[in-house]
Amino acid sequence: MDTRFPFVDWFRNSSPYINAHRGRTFVILIEGEAVAEGRGEQLIQDLALLHTLGVRLVVVQGIRPQVHAALEAAGVTPRRHQGRWVADEAVMARVERVAAEQRLWLEARLSLGLPNTPLHGVEMTVVSGNLVMAKPLGVRDGIDFDRSGEVRRVRDAAIRGLLGQGSLVLLPPLGFSSTGEVFDLDAADVARHTATALGADKLILLGEASGLFDDAGQLQRQLTPAEAAPLLARTSPGDELARHLGAACAAARHGVARTHLLSWRDHDALLGELFTRDGVGTMITQHRYEQLRAAEIDDIGGLLELLEPLERRGMLVPRSRERLEYEIEDYVVIERDGMVIGCAALHHFGDARMGELACVAVHGDYRGGARGDRLLAEVERRARRQGLEALFALTTHTAHWFFEHGFRQADLADLPPLRRDTYNHARQSKVLVKPLA
Incomplete structure (x- = not known):
């Protein structure tokens, strides 16, 4: 440059x-x-x-x-x-x-x-x-x-x-x-x-x-x-x-x-x-002026900008604008002075009484400030309110962060059937589970 x-x-x-x-x-x-x-x-x-x-x-x-x-x-x-x-x-x-x-x-x-x-x-x-x-x-x-x-x-x-x-x-x-x-x-x-x-x-x-x-x-x-x-x-x-x-x-x-x-x-x-x-x-x-809140449709542009570098590095599965718009109610964001600097999603699998913690991301300039912890705590709060008994996550790069926050390694068979059927074997993501009891 x-x-x-x-x-x-x-x-x-x-x-x-x-x-x-x-x-x-x-x-x-x-x-x-x-x-x-x-x-x-x-x-x-x-x-x-x-x-x-x-x-x-x-x-x-x-x-x-x-x-x-x-x-x-x-x-x-x-x-x-x-x-x-x-x-x-x-x-x-x-x-x-x-x-x-x-x-x-x-x-x-x-x-x-x-x-x-x-x-x-x-x-x-x-x-x-x-x-x-x-x-x-x-x-x-x-x-x-x-x-x-x-x-x-x-x-x-x-x-x-x-x-x-x-x-x-x-x-x-x-x-x-x-x-x-x-x-x-x-x-x-x-x-x-x-x-x-x-x-x-x-x-x-x-x-x-x-x-x-x-x-x-x-x-x-x-x-x-x-x-x-x-x-x-x-x-x-x-x-x-x-x-x-x-x-x-x-x-x-x-x-x-x-x-x-x-x-x-x-x-x-x-x-x-x-x-x-x-x-x-x-x-x-x-x-x-930095607040954790539910995502809104106007946040789509900020989410795409936040996620793109992590998707490019293979840390996250690419998400299209259409998919984000469809799932926007699953997301929470951290907004700092009008900029989305963090996000996480909770996808509900009610039949199995489980939720997927997905798309946990914090902007590179704002890591190290416990923002990931805040996002996880909010997702757990939402999951309990929805009557879910466990969270699961799929990750290729950040397994240790999940271990430090109470997740344990699990098998593919522990996932809800619908999520198990859509598992991407090419990525070989680790399966992690955390009970919410």
Whole structure:
């Protein structure tokens, strides 16, 4: 294969995601550390690319390190409690000034259009304003938080109108009250409430961590809020990961389809997460995007694509489209983000109270994740529900996998008469049986 232009292959594979993201609403939080560490320019270019591809963008701008620097320069040490600082007048003066400076910096970069820049020819209108309403945190544990606040509501209708006009909406971590006050807000909380109010398709949180990891150091690609809860319990209040994970779980519970935890340190994180099938970070979703379900007639094309390499290698008997259509109700599939990556079939031989476990297949890129075990467990569940007492399988290549899962070698005479009569002697498949009692 010609590999002079590897990006071409990536571009071809990304086309389904380009189509899927067009017209969708993404809320993206960029923590202030990304700008402080020099990653802001690249992220802005990525935002411009998303905009040109038709994504409706709301960007929440974190400013914590910039405010810390301003406070240190002024010799101001804020009091802290429960992971938040107490935003008195001295603190709030720096927060407001830094928020204005960072907004102007970002607007200027999004206006850049010189011929030698990635934004050449891209016209973006950036709009900010009093789009987030806030209320004070008040007095907690005897401490008055002064002008530290929390989100009361997001003016979602106004934001939708701006997005409909093709604008990029920029939200600083500030909120406004009906009494005319300005409150310091947590940027992750602003992002979460905005995504929830808009019913956003994605909430993307760009922070220090590149996702969530288990005790063995393995990246967790996808978790539900319930699965993420133990990890959240280990974090400290106010830590970035605690804020991001808390926002992600709350957003998932309140209808945001997918929340992504990514690291701004990874040059390719944002585009890699959005335009590849497996992504690069951790996704929090109320409903798993990899699901085991009954096959449908629309899965025929995916099944043919999955099975063809195994049929070509002689591991599976070739199945025509017509046969798959006729037997589709016998199949279960594992679907991952619209792609069939695994399947198995249960063919019923009621007279013998046996079922054939057939066509067990997992895509080569997704083996090693216990997906075969899940398919077998689902077929066994179906078989028991149908009153079958045993499963049998015919295999030429994978006998040991079946042995490891409770099958034993049997004779041709142990098969149901109808299946025995259609046995292909040329293949010399091993006969394996597993009681279901």
